[in-house]
Amino acid sequence: MEHEEHLRLLGKIAAGDQQAFAQLYEATSPQLYAICLKMLRRKEWAEDAVQDAYVKIWHNAGEYRTGLGTVLTWMVSIARYRALDLLRFYKVRNEQDIDDSIMLNDDDLLDLSEHDKKQLNFCLDELEETQKQAIHLAFYCGLSHQEVTTHIDAPLGSTKSMIRRGLQLLKRCLGI
Missing domain, CATH: 1.10.10.10 (Winged helix-like DNA-binding domain superfamily/Winged helix DNA-binding domain)
Structure with missing residues (x-):
């Protein structure tokens, strides 16, 4: 799904369209989950981060501003911030070693x-x-x-x- 389609769905979500929200979730949740899982390294924490991110996306859909990145970039940043909040909360950094071999892919x-x-x-x-x-x-x-x-x-x-x-x-x- 391209940026224009994400943007169209986000506009409908801002107006309270639950079906548009379901479509956006279906199209983007695998990517957000993968990012959160890679950051948190625990399935249940990643699921929590993604759920919290989509709640925030639902409530803040009208705040997205074009020109500051794509809708997906905006959504990824929300998910990443939520994952970082969970990292701090659970102090996962102290419980697990960071894998130095992981590089950008x-x-x-x-x-x-x-x-x-x-x-x-x-x-x-x-x-x-x-x-x-x-x-x-x-x-x-x-x-x-x-x-x-x-x-x-x-x-x-x-x-x-x-x-x-x-x-x-x-x-x-x-x-x-």
Whole structure:
């Protein structure tokens, strides 16, 4: 389902159309669930995050603004924030190790074209391994700078600088 169809359904949802909500849920829930499951690593928590995200989507459908990303990007951000809230609540980060081998894949880059995905992965490969890991932990896994610091065993200031410099290198490489 394309952005225009998502946008049409979201407009109907804002007006209280339950059937449009069911259609949007059917079209997008597998993607939101996959993202939440990857972040939370527990099926029941991922299910809770997705359910909470759709409740928020239902109540806030009228607040979506075009020009700030696609409807799916907006929905993904709601689901990710809910998953991060659950991570904090359950303190899952302290219960499970973070898998350093997980890197960005196609499921993580929903709205990018194949060319953009290849370019981003190329640019990520240009970073130092620790820099790439810090950016991955901060932006993909949702860890705070302090948590990244603990995970990569580096001082907080160094971690913040490493992430900032890495993002600057990514922007230059991507031509942003």
